[in-house]
Amino acid sequence: MILVAGGTGTLGTRVVRAITASGTPVRVLTRNADRAKALRADGVEIAVGDVRDPATLVPAMHGATTVVSAVQGFAGLDPGGATAVDLGGNENLLRAAEAADVRRFILISAVGASPDSPLDLRRVKHQAETTARRSRLETTIIRPTVYLETWLGILTEMIETKRATTVFGRGDNPINFVSADDVAALVERATHTPELAGATVEIGGPGNLTLNELSRTLLARHNVPEKINHVPLPVLRAVATLLRPIKPAVAALARFGIIMDSTDMTLAADTARATVPNLPLTSLDAVLAHPSGPAPGPTSRPA
Template identity: 45%
Template sequence: MILIAGAGGRLGTLVVSDLAAGGHPLRVIVRDASRYRPPAGAKVDVVVGDVTDAAAVDRAMTGASVVISAVHGLIGRGSHSIHETDVVGNQNLIVAAQRAQVGRFVLLSVHGASATSPMELTRAKFAAERALAGSGLAFTVIRPTAYLETWLDVVAAGRAGTARPRILGNGTNPINFVSVRDVAALVVGEALATTAGNRVYEIGGPANLALGELARELVAAGVCAGRSRRIPRRALRAASIVARPFKPAAARLASAAYLMDTIPMATGEGDARARVPGVPLTTFEHALRALDTLHSSQV
């Protein structure tokens, strides 16, 4: 049985769908069962619980042979901090997986995971990586660059048609974006892998694009209309502090957007496709043509 944490997100939804299509027994741990919608036709055992609750994680882990952790505390409706979700939550999953003696733990990290990164999420993911590396579990760590579909949603403000695109910051810093579909394919492959050994994969997209370029392409594709609305860097910095007590998710996004607009974010495709046959390379143009991905509420 495969346990998936973070199943309600954009990546998790694709992973559940692909694994369910293959007939694999699945369990997900979600905070609110009423808000979780399994993919159509998917048979999924739903356990209500939070990854920050060690007892709930232990219950969900019973009988698991593989664990996929796709949790993240950056974008979403949750009130947990990045540390609570990505450090404490992953530590709970790792400890429970040790007790259950699972065969493989697949951890979704981020490109550039480092203890000294200026970005909180990147530091938190690195801490989760270190905990997993010291656990004795067989593991796969996947380090994707920024998810293209998520940031298309951010720039499109989650709406289509007449909405003006929204650019957070100057919008001129080149960023490597990878399609979430490419990452999902790699996750599924590793969850079903029979080869032994611990593996760390870097996976990026084919091009480095600034947020301003995303906005122009969204207008050209008819997803948005009109001139871009810009949220200045100083406003992002202020929002990352002022909004924290009232809208923590908005504060986290503002902080991440400020850093993504100011620090080097350009890179290459990574090594995953060269090492794992069959992992797709979705182009920006193809992602734009699949416009239905822009309107998902799962980010």
């Protein structure tokens, strides 16, 4: 049994699909069973719980041999944000997994996780990684670049409601986007690939794209005349500082926007693909052709 915390999210639903396609039973941890209804119809077990509440994690761990953590509290509306979920929540999951004699723990972190990052999210991801490595569990840490599907979703919603997109800063910084389908394939491989036990790997997509390029592609697909609004960096800086005490989620998003527009968002080395052969490398065109991901295929698990 594999427990997927965050199994209702962009990555998590794809992880659940990839693992169940390999014939392994999956349980999803969610705060709201309604969000997981469609998964239950696919034979997935549901455990209702909150990573911030350790007591709810005990029944969720029952019989689990592997735990995947794909949770995130970044820019969410819940109290505590990334610190409560990505750090505290992962610490709780690790403790509960140790107590339940789980063997393997797969932590989804992020490229750029480091103790001195200007972004709180990346600092807490680094702290969670450190806690995971110090645990008694066999740990795999996966650091993806930015998910293509997340940004296609955000920009598409803007186009459908405003017939325009709004991007951070100039919008011309090259960013490595990875398909969440490719990350899910890596997570599935991490559940049974010995080379990934104890490893930290980074995974990205086939190339770099700017938010302007992504906007243009989507506007053209929607037959909407090109209109890209820009939030200038000084405005983002003001929002990041002034809204921190009153609207921390908005401030966190503004800080992320500054990073996305003004720092190196490319990927130096795709260490996941160097370690694991035959991982899919999904292009923007392929994601646009199949937005909810490819149909579950035959398992990549060795016989």
